Amino acid sequence: MMRHSNPAVISRNHRVEEALEAAVNQGDYSVLERLLNVLSQPYAHSPEQEEYTTLPEPSDRPYRTFCGT
Numbered sequence: 001m002m003r004h005s006n007p008a009v010i011s012r013n014h015r016v017e018e019a020l021e022a023a024v025n026q027g028d029y030s031v032l033e034r035l036l037n038v039l040s041q042p043y044a045h046s047p048e049q050e051e052y053t054t055l056p057e058p059s060d061r062p063y064r065t066f067c068g069t
Helices: 013-026 030-039 047-053
Strands: none
Touching: 013 030, 030 047
């Protein structure tokens, strides 16, 4: 019941930023494609999603986000 009610993965800012940086700065869209693939089935609870369930590394700087991100 919990797996149907709670997604295994959600879109986290550090993953979105990682995908955008790879696409824009390196022309590598594979990171974005993997992220979109995982997010297309958020309730799947699959092994492919595991790396996307981790929190970002701790930082001394406060994280800033803006509307629309």
